Amino acid sequence: MKVFVIGIGLIGGSMVLDIKALYPEATIYGIDNNEKHLQQALELGVIDIAATMEDLHEADFVIVSVPVNVALGLLPQVLDLVGENAIVLEVGSTKNPICKAIANHPKRRNFIATHPIAGTEFSGPLAALRNLFRDKTNIICEVEKTAFKLQEKALEVFKSLGMRIRYMDPKSHDKHIAYVSHLSHISSFMLGKTVINKEKHEQDIFDMAGSGFESTVRLAKSSPAMWTPIFEQNKAQVLESLEEYISNLTQFRDLLVQDDYNAIYDEMTSVNKIREILNGISVKK
Ligand code: NAP
Numbered sequence: 001m002k003v004f005v006i007g008i009g010l011i012g013g014s015m016v017l018d019i020k021a022l023y024p025e026a027t028i029y030g031i032d033n034n035e036k037h038l039q040q041a042l043e044l045g046v047i048d049i050a051a052t053m054e055d056l057h058e059a060d061f062v063i064v065s066v067p068v069n070v071a072l073g074l075l076p077q078v079l080d081l082v083g084e085n086a087i088v089l090e091v092g093s094t095k096n097p098i099c100k101a102i103a104n105h106p107k108r109r110n111f112i113a114t115h116p117i118a119g120t121e122f123s124g125p126l127a128a129l130r131n132l133f134r135d136k137t138n139i140i141c142e143v144e145k146t147a148f149k150l151q152e153k154a155l156e157v158f159k160s161l162g163m164r165i166r167y168m169d170p171k172s173h174d175k176h177i178a179y180v181s182h183l184s185h186i187s188s189f190m191l192g193k194t195v196i197n198k199e200k201h202e203q204d205i206f207d208m209a210g211s212g213f214e215s216t217v218r219l220a221k222s223s224p225a226m227w228t229p230i231f232e233q234n235k236a237q238v239l240e241s242l243e244e245y246i247s248n249l250t251q252f253r254d255l256l257v258q259d260d261y262n263a264i265y266d267e268m269t270s271v272n273k274i275r276e277i278l279n280g281i282s283v284k285k
Helices: 010-022 035-044 053-058 068-081 096-101 148-160 170-199 203-208 211-221 224-233 235-257 261-271 274-284
Strands: 002-006 027-031 061-064 087-090 111-116 137-141 164-168
Touching (some): 002 010, 002 053, 010 027, 027 053, 061 148, 087 148, 096 170, 111 148, 111 170, 164 170, 170 203, 170 224
Parallel strands (some): 137 164
Antiparallel strands (some): 111 137
């Protein structure tokens, strides 16, 4: 099995690390426009061979794992270059624009649109991890548009990586993910900004920062190169979620101004049910 990964960072790198371990017969070819990442991936053993787009005709399995704006232009080229029996998957955090971009491509049936809901705040091949996808959800969109035999091939790999599969149409994916992922990143970035701005004048503030601050602001370490195009591509859904979030923040501020601590208590009590929701998610895993 010749597996090509285009974009050898956190997601693509982690995926091929597992594939390498689980399929010893697989050879991993890496393509990346960042020469340093290519060298690191070779040194770390994330890939076996550095390749170019011209080699893609040999591929059995192609993972496209680049920022979502890059994927829009790159994916049609990849489909042009692969053979009739290759399966090409893309792992970007938005799904509607990419599904639209290749909707009429003659090799649409060679493509499977996915979003593995797994990750960290780190980037590049040094961030690649074994078992990143174990017990995580992989959202697959428009599966009926992928050739059945190629679906089976991809699903076998997802299953061996330990992923749970959820099927969704691309518009629903982008709407739901705006709330549970894109909004969380904005919230973390802006919390980080608020504290950094304050710290300019109050040096002690970080001495007092505990694990609560650290876990809430963790996502603010994420790559702007990856996140700016995600917000651009999912602008309408992100704006909708942001409006609702701002309205909740404003409401909370108003309760505080009004000294309405009973309402604040009740508000927090009702949101405490997030515990059961999150426990339910880990039980399902
Ligand atoms: P990453 O660690 O930054 O890796 C992306 C790699 O692609 C980098 O080496 C990057 O090089 C390279 N690249 C950029 N443009 C390229 C091009 N034209 N041709 C070839 N390589 C190119 O990013 P990641 O976190 O793995 O994310 C990859 C994809 O997965 C994104 O679409 C993202 O939305 C999605 N995703 C991310 C997460 C997460 O938590 N991080 C979770 C699920 C899905 P440079 O660094 O030089 O640009």
